Amino acid sequence: MNETPLLLSVEDRVATLTFNRPDKLNAMNARMMDALLEALEHTQTDEEVRVVVITGAGKAFMAGADITEYAQQSRADFNRFQSRGRSVYAAIEGHRCPVIAAVNGYAFGGGLEIALACDLVLATDGARAGLPEIQLNLIPGGGGTQRLPKKIGLNRALEMLVTGEPVEVRTLADWGLVNHVFAKETFAAEVRDFAQKIAQREPAPVRMLKQLAHAAWGGVDAAHLAMETQLLEGYYLSEAGQRQIQAFYQRSLQRQARS
Template sequence: MGKTYTHITTEISKNVATLRFNRPEQLNAMNREMMDEIIDGIETINADDRVHVAIITGQGRAFMAGADIKEYGSQTPEQFKSFQDRGIQLYDSIENAPQPWIAAVNGYALGGGFEIALSCDMILASETAKMGLPEVFLSLVPGGGGTQRLIQRIGINRAKEMLFTGGQYTASVLFEWGIVNHVYQTHEFDAEVLRFAQKLTRRPLGALKELKRLAHLSLSPLPFHQKITEEGKTVSHLFHGAEAKKAIQDFIDKT
């Protein structure tokens, strides 16, 4: 992609972008420099017309074990506010990206790491992955949308359990709870994630972008009838576009 980073790597292959956290000796814990790199990497990927689907994952045995506590705990009030503001920007840059983002949770995803996964459109997990929000042990609460996005995914009762206990939950449990979309065997994980992402690239990008936008619209406070109206406008706009006309004609020609 033409950029070299210290704490992450990025690449694009066959319309799939991959951003990989690369501080494996620290379990990919995020410091300020790494956060800036992640934001730059995400925004660069989002702006690249070649990218139809993006994957975010970790190097080594962790996805991301949250913030780098040594740096986090020594921040001044000004540095802390800046760190929190940049974190919100990071999560928003994934959630509000035009194309789908997949969290490929290869290992521990804790604290801010789990919040990054929750900001993605889907979570694919290795069978050995563990996820959670342990902030309560530090007399803190999640500060990157973890409480709100978690409740949206699984409802308030189970969200409270995860938040109150601060526990680490296995991929299989979170699959049953509806947070994780698929769980793959560790030795097949990378190949299965890529296979899933490539399947999405075979769907028309225009429709994918609109599906993501409409799915997020469903969580907005707009009246239901306005959401349905927007859905109708969207299908009409797509129907009259060249991409849909070609797809419909190709389908007719095959029957």
């Protein structure tokens, strides 16, 4: 309980937000979600910050939701977690600064959904990303069903969604989701240099360009996001949905006991 789930540092006008649960592959829990939203709100008002970088400690960017917490949520806890998640994605897309996802490793579930909400995506060679929720007989709940088709096209997105299989970041770069792939050995330095290219520009026109590019892209439809939430909530809280979650939770406990 004493862990700091998210680290925030600011250097040379670049704010770096680091998921800090490496022993859990940076799986998202309620404390990390709250810390991420707080950090985004802080950097939104800190005029020193011109670029925001989101990355992970250890070998993962983020391996989705923390199933040990997710499996035990009440309806109220579930609704709050989903609501805070929607606030996080909105805070990323609506941030005055460009937000860069520095995908240093696995980006599954909510990890990929955070990257999808970011303005730019940099990745380390060999990293993989995916939306594996279907393997739990669930669906994504962080806007992944809406942002992924708009970023890589319907057919590719639907294949990722219905198979749940991960995709190499070099393939995602070919599909237009990832901007650049860098070697592991130089990844941190490459991310720093890339962020500095933007931080050196005047912030006002950069902000305008982000707004204009998002306007051209069209964003995601609020009604469609609400549909995703409604469908996930209905199934998650159903008897069948809870049975799937609990089965996966028990398998996770067994794996932990063997390790």
